[in-house]
Amino acid sequence: MGYTLYxxxxxxxxxxKELDFIENYFSLEKMRYPKSYKIELNIEGRAHAHALTIAPLLTFTLIENAFK
Known part of the structure; x- marks a missing residue:
């Protein structure tokens, strides 16, 4: 929540930081569904993510809609 606020x-x-937020959001969303549902998040090529920048919450709408 701090990420979205600050x-x-x-x-x-x-x-x-954006990928950390997405991982946390996935963890929260997975709690809403039965364990029999196979919900996975695979992030590849994260080694250089700290050196790259992105507009905050740019991907959030896509991730949120994936759960809807």
């Missing part, structure tokens, strides 16, 4: 005001954030 970091989303910035023009850019590190891609690593």
């Amino acid at each position: 970091d989303s005001d910035a023009e850019y954030v590190s891609l690593a």
Whole structure:
């Protein structure tokens, strides 16, 4: 929640921070569904994510809609 409140005001954030937010959101969403559902998140090429920047919450709408 801190990411959406404090970091989303910035023009850019590190891609690593955005990916951490997505992983946390996935963990929360997985709790809503039965364990029999296979919900996975695979992130490849994360080694250089700390050096890249992205607009905050740019991917959030896509991830949120995937669960809907």
